[in-house]
Amino acid sequence: MAHVAASSTLGPVPVRSHKECPLQALLQSLQESQFATWMLESSYGYPVVLTLHTTGLAVVVGVMLLVDLRVLGQVLALPLQAMRPLMKLVWWAFLLNLVTGLLIFVSDAERYYGSVNFRIKISAVLLAIALAVPLQRYLRTADPDAVRAPGGVRIAAAASIALWSATIVSGRLMAYF
Amino acid sequence: MPLHHDSPLILFLHDSFAGVAMRGIPWLFPSFEVLHFFGMALLVGAVGVIDLRVLGFARGLPLTALHRFQPIGVAGLVINIITGIGFVASDPLPYLMNGVFRLKLLLMLVAGLNILIFYFVLPREARQLQTNASAPIAARLVAAASLLLWFSVIWAGRFIAFTGKNTL
Numbered sequence: 001m002a003h004v005a006a007s008s009t010l011g012p013v014p015v016r017s018h019k020e021c022p023l024q025a026l027l028q029s030l031q032e033s034q035f036a037t038w039m040l041e042s043s044y045g046y047p048v049v050l051t052l053h054t055t056g057l058a059v060v061v062g063v064m065l066l067v068d069l070r071v072l073g074q075v076l077a078l079p080l081q082a083m084r085p086l087m088k089l090v091w092w093a094f095l096l097n098l099v100t101g102l103l104i105f106v107s108d109a110e111r112y113y114g115s116v117n118f119r120i121k122i123s124a125v126l127l128a129i130a131l132a133v134p135l136q137r138y139l140r141t142a143d144p145d146a147v148r149a150p151g152g153v154r155i156a157a158a159a160s161i162a163l164w165s166a167t168i169v170s171g172r173l174m175a176y177f
Numbered sequence: 178m179p180l181h182h183d184s185p186l187i188l189f190l191h192d193s194f195a196g197v198a199m200r201g202i203p204w205l206f207p208s209f210e211v212l213h214f215f216g217m218a219l220l221v222g223a224v225g226v227i228d229l230r231v232l233g234f235a236r237g238l239p240l241t242a243l244h245r246f247q248p249i250g251v252a253g254l255v256i257n258i259i260t261g262i263g264f265v266a267s268d269p270l271p272y273l274m275n276g277v278f279r280l281k282l283l284l285m286l287v288a289g290l291n292i293l294i295f296y297f298v299l300p301r302e303a304r305q306l307q308t309n310a311s312a313p314i315a316a317r318l319v320a321a322a323s324l325l326l327w328f329s330v331i332w333a334g335r336f337i338a339f340t341g342k343n344t345l
Contacts (some may be wrong), residue, residue: 017255029179047261051335057214058331062222066246082237172341174213 027109039107046107053100057171059093061164064132071135071149071157080142087136094129117177119169128163131156180273190269194299199267209260210345216260217331219253222246224327231303231312231320240306268343275341281333288326294317 030036039045063086070078105112112118139155149157180187190196199205223246230238265272272278295316296304303316312320337344 047336047339049330054214054217054330058221059225061218062220063226065218065222065249066226067235069246075242077242077245078238079308082235083211085237089229128268137236145236165215168214169211173207175210176207 030109036107038045056093058098068157117170117174124163124166190266194268213260216253216256223250228320271343277340
């Protein structure tokens with residue numbers, strides 16, 4: 001009974017109220033929502049959403065890599081302008097992953113929020129998306145006869161490959177820590 | 178095909194160098210998972226865009242030039258076969274007894290045959306579409322099948338973790 005005596009001298013464990021930490025309260029209410037419960041308990045909710053997220057990942061990273069490589073000077077026989085439909089594909093796949101990613105986050109909000117790999121992944125995604133916009137503009141506005149993209153654009157393309165790779169690494173490792 | 182803990186195939190895979198390494202080195206399994214996802218993206222990017230072009234998407238891209246990305250798809254496939262063997266060797270029985278895993282192997286086999294049809298059965302013109310050229314209907318069918326098959330491989334792969342015990 002020692003721990004009972006000890007706890008009675010220390011008083012009740014202080015609980016931080018939701019008013020003190022609105023973010024914590026939000027995360028908690030998200031993961032206690034009916035949707036979150038369904039995601040975790042139904043036999044197909046989480047598997048289907050995760051499978052869609054994986055499908056989107058393959059399209060975003062795989063297709064963006066081809067665009068980045070072309071901007072870096074590979075396969076010059078591909079006209080830059082003609083690469084533009086590929087960006088449309090990347091954006092649709094990204095939208096799929098934004099939605100499915102939010103659903104996965106909501107299902108276990110507190111754990112993901114506290115995960116180092118989650119934070120790295122979100123940072124990498126935001127930066128990679130920020131680079132996709134000027135890269136897309138370059139496809140539209142570039143001189144069709146230019147053999148070499150300007151230095152800044154080539155740095156953006158190389159960084160895009162690195163950032164999407166970081167997204168895969170941190171996303172996959174979220175399962176571990 | 179019923180398999181047991183002491184079936185020759187299971188013992189061979191389990192005791193192989195790959196199996197011993199995957200169980201003995203703690204960071205190897207997570208690293209292989211990361212690589213497996215990279216391989217998937219490489220394969221889907223290269224093969225998927227070629228298939229879409231055959232189907233009439235992004236007609237401004239000449240297929241002859243697009244084929245120069247093919248080594249990327251091959252690299253992705255090789256990475257994923259190697260890492261995939263690693264996963265199975267780490268604990269062969271639950272994978273080989275898993276129906277979805279068997280389905281994935283079957284889908285990969287059909288997808289591989291489909292690629293052979295594209296390169297060795299279809300007429301050469303189907304692979305050499307110039308800018309704005311349309312592919313013959315047979316080539317479109319092969320491309321549509323390729324997309325469907327490779328995405329099914331991803332979907333089956335994902336479901337191995339949810340249908341089996343001790344599978345990831």
